[in-house]
Amino acid sequence: MSATAIPAAPATLHTATGREATRWVAAHCRQVPWLTVATVLTTVTGAALRVLPVLVLGRVVDGVVEGGSRSILVTLGGVMGAAALLGAVATAVSTWLIGRLGADLLARLREGAVRAVLGMPSARIEQVGRGDVLSRVGDDVAVLSKGIRTAIPTVFSAGVLVAIATVGMFGLDWRLGLAGAGALPAYALALRWYLPRSAPLYRKQRAAQADRAQVLISGLNGIDTVRAYRLEDAIREKVTHESWRVRELGIEVFRLFGRFVGRENRAEFIGLVLILVVGYALLEADAASLGEVAAAPLMFHGLFAPLGAIMFTFDEAQKSGASLVRLVGVLGEAAEDRLVGDTSVAPADTAPYPVTVEGLTFRYPDAEEPVLRDVDLTIPAGGSLALVGATGAGKSTLAALIAGIGTPQTGSVRIGSRDLADLDEAGARAVVSILTQETHVFSGPLADDLRLAAPGATDAELLDALRMAGADGWVDALPDGLDTMVGEGGERLDVTKVAQIALARLVLGRSPVVVLDESTAEAGSEGAAELERAVLAACRGRTTLLVAHRLTQAMAADRIAVLDAGRVVEHGTHDELVAAGGRYARLWRAWREGSPSAP
Known part of the structure; x- marks a missing residue:
């Protein structure tokens, strides 16, 4: 059976378009209709009440000119005061509701993005790089959170106020309204100039920050290798280069925003001049009252504050928008690239399954040559197979494919009678467990860390698993036990203890097939020997694939496969391969000569 070739996935996580992000926000708002309606109503009411005093002021001016009674003026003054007070209250309630609606939106978006990332296949995470992933669920969430608290409520409230004030100017006199509207083309031209330039620039800035994070993470994760090969200067140069790129983009963003502010000020000047000129002409022609002509420039001038607020928070709003499309983009990752979570294929017992690899060929995206070519392997049910070969031979890639991480271009991997290509990654995890040298211990009680593999396990079962992993000695000495x-922030654990915890999780997981990819490579010689004994105990009765870091591990396996340039060049037991005098025999002789503890 040959797996269907699939197109290469993008090298970065999906970034949504502005329209897609808007649709997501609208869909969320429809899920909380009462909160959304209350937010809009209080915002409009607050804006209207803030504009009302200016309209009333025009009536006051006309009343004074016409010699109106003092009681009318007092009444109008009372209306102005009440409107200002109620407007302040409505604006405060509106700000609180916008914050609550935004916090609810952010919580849903953050949870969805984190769930989507946690649900992605491991191969996808490795392909896009951890920097891109962490910058989205970390930096982008932080930027959007800040924007929701500050910029977005300001922009929304100010935008509504601008719309209400514009309508109010037309209510005074349509000609004064048209004069004020004369500034709109200048505003529109400023936005038309700014938006197409700013949005891509902000996205480029966020992508540069992700690249910087990736370089930092790579350097920190590989710190031992960096020090061993004296690569500190090279890593430092990369970090410096990426940091300067982020800095230059930040300067470019600031420079662009400054030019935008200049264009906005020009639009304000045009609008105010037009209102003053038209108002003077209407007053001279006795076509408008003094109150109307006096109120119009005050109302237009009142737009300066909300427009200025929009301008000075637009930078933060743009950053929030760039983060929003990146987070919504994570939700838009293709469904077939997601960890679906179907564990219905989990076996009812732990009976071992055979593993069969037939005609497997695999090539990484954008690579010219396959890393694995026409690989055929069989591991009998309950048996063990060790993979041996030079660095770059394809051992880890083959181990990952057998664990269900990635899909070969041709060929198949079968666990029992099931082709792994027919399972999502959760289904694959139900029958295959993989353990690598990259093991993480989560912060919290040791029992909780172990129960990640078996949520319903009792304390006795946890202790049995630790005992099988050879960790019972130091666990019994812990101040609070499990x-x-x-x-x-907790108990300090060396690499051997961390590996033993991972082995205990492996025991608790009870999967019938186990893949071990150099899981004891980080331990010292004494700790490695102890871990190798624990590995044999943990994998007893399970079908096991072992990527051998030490030839003593390979010797302990039932059979050994030697990989060279992605092909299986030798296959057999330890004694058979040594007697054949081939590549494995040469590796064995070299290892015995270089290791005084070799048998």
Whole structure:
């Protein structure tokens, strides 16, 4: 059976368009209709009440000119005061409701994005890079959170106020309204100039920050390799280069925004001049009252504050918009690239399954040559197979494919009678567990860390798993036993203890097939020997694929496969391969000569 070739996935996570992000926000608002309606009504009411005193002021001026009674003036003054007070209250309520609606939106978006990232296949995470992933669920969430607290409520409230004030000017006199509207083309031209330039620039800035994060993460994760090969200067140069790129983009953003502010000020000047000129002409022609002519420039001048607020928070709003489309883009990752979570294929018992690899060829995206070519392997049910070969031979890639991480271009991997290509990653995890040298201990009680593999496990089962992993000695000495805090801020654990915790999780997981990719490589020689004994105990009775870091591991396996340039060049037991005098025999002789503890 040959797997269907699939197109290469993008090298970065999907970024939504502005229209897609708007649709997502609208759909969320429809899910909380009462909150959305209350937010809009209080915002409009607050804006209207803030404009009302200016309209009333025009009536006051006309009343004074016409010699109106003092009681009318007092009444109008009372209306102005009440409107100002109620407007302040409505604006405060509106701001609170906008914040609540935004916080609810952010919570849903953050949870959805984190769930989507956690649900992605491991191969997809490795393909896009951890920097892009972390910048989205970390930096982008932080930027959007700040924008929701500050910029977005300001822009929304100010935008409504601008619309209400514009309508109010037309209510005074349509000609004064048209004069004020004469500034709109200048505003529109300023926005038309700014928006197409700013949105891509903000997205480029966020992408540059993701690249900087990726360089930092890569350097920190590989700190031992960096020090061993004296790559500190090279890594530092990369970090410096990416940091300067972020800095230059920040300067470019600031410069662009400054030019936008200049264009906005020009539009304000045009509008105010037009209102003054038209108002003077109407007054001279006795076509408008003094109150109307006096109120119009005051109302237009009142637009300066909300327009200025929009301008000075538009920078933050644009950043929030760039983060929003990136987060919504995570939700838009193709469904077939997601961890669906179907564990219905989980076996009812732990009976071992055979593993069969037939005609497997795999090439990474954008690579010219396959890393694996026409690989055929069989691991009998309950048996073990060790992969041996030079660095770059394809051992880890083959182990990942057998664990269900990635899909070969041709060929197949079958667990029992099921082709892994027919399972989502959750289904694959139900029958195959993979353990690598990159093991993480989560912050919290040791029992909680172990129960990640078996949420319903009892304390006795946890202790049995730790005992099988060879960790019972140091666990018994912990101050609070299974309740002892481990991970960041907790009990300090060396690499051997961390590996033993991972092995205990493996035991608790009870999957019938186990893939071990150099899981003891980080331990010292004494700790590695102890871990190798624990690995044999943990995998007993399970079908096991072992990427051997030490030839003693390969010797302990039932059979050994030697990979070279992506092909299986030798296959057999340890004794058969040594007797054949081929590549494995040469590796074995070299290892014995270089290792005084070799048998």
